[in-house]
Amino acid sequence: MSLSFPIEAKLKDGSPVQVVLADHQDIEPLRDLYRIIVEEGMSYPHDRFPNQDDFIDYWFRGKSTVAAYVPDHAGAVTMAGAFYLKSNWPGRARQVANAGFIVAPDWRNKGLGWLLGATMLAYAKQLGYRSVIFNLVFAENVAARHLWEKLGFKALSAIPGAVRKNDGTYQDAMIMFRSLLDQ
Numbered sequence: 001m002s003l004s005f006p007i008e009a010k011l012k013d014g015s016p017v018q019v020v021l022a023d024h025q026d027i028e029p030l031r032d033l034y035r036i037i038v039e040e041g042m043s044y045p046h047d048r049f050p051n052q053d054d055f056i057d058y059w060f061r062g063k064s065t066v067a068a069y070v071p072d073h074a075g076a077v078t079m080a081g082a083f084y085l086k087s088n089w090p091g092r093a094r095q096v097a098n099a100g101f102i103v104a105p106d107w108r109n110k111g112l113g114w115l116l117g118a119t120m121l122a123y124a125k126q127l128g129y130r131s132v133i134f135n136l137v138f139a140e141n142v143a144a145r146h147l148w149e150k151l152g153f154k155a156l157s158a159i160p161g162a163v164r165k166n167d168g169t170y171q172d173a174m175i176m177f178r179s180l181l182d183q
């Protein structure tokens with residue numbers, strides 16, 4: 001499947017969404033969105049918001065970053081979700097991709113995660129990746145695990161007690177994998 005950005009689509013509730021390759025102007029809205037995700041503390045390893053350089057490193061440097069925009073109530077556009085895509089390892093294993101996803105709380109359960117996930121798989125294939133691995137899917141993040149399984153990922157293993165929770169206890173993290181050779 002050949003993919004070209006921007007992609008125009010509709011969410012389950014009929015909201016139009018535009019999926020774009022992120023550029024400089026997307027840094028600020030993505031930082032605001034990622035701040036919410038870090039504050040939730042349910043899905044990413046950061047336990048405090050990273051400084052600007054670390055944020056740029058995590059979300060942009062050496063990565064393909066994709067953002068989804070939707071019209072807000074006032075008719076302006078707002079960033080509702082994003083993903084990054086990169087090699088998980090260098091050199092001989094660079095054809096194994098890794099990706100990270102976020103959807104704004106107000107825009108969840110409308111199919112945006114699925115749209116971004118399906119877009120990532122097609123884009124990864126187009127960029128020459130042979131597979132995708134997620135290294136750290138929090139075991140208690142049932143929405144994410146459900147979504148990745150729906151997109152064809154399989155849990156390879158669990159990393160016992162990998163993630164410290166806000167209450168000081170620990171949860172496992174799943175390693176999830178999907179080949180792109182059958183796409």
Ligand SMILES: CC(C)(COP(=O)(O)OP(=O)(O)OC[C@H]1O[C@@H](n2cnc3c(N)ncnc32)[C@H](O)[C@@H]1OP(=O)(O)O)[C@@H](O)C(=O)NCCC(=O)NCCS
Nearest residue numbers: 043101102103108109110111112113114137142143144146
């Ligand atoms: C995971 C995430 C990206 C999903 O985005 P989304 O836009 O809500 O995804 P979708 O609407 O396409 O699909 C969500 C699916 O999860 C299901 N779901 C939602 N909450 C659930 C829950 N508590 N338990 C089980 N399933 C749940 C929905 O029913 C839906 O499945 P369905 O389409 O079969 O009904 C979003 O919740 C998010 O950004 N979370 C915080 C960041 C994160 O977890 N990133 C991924 C890290 S691995």
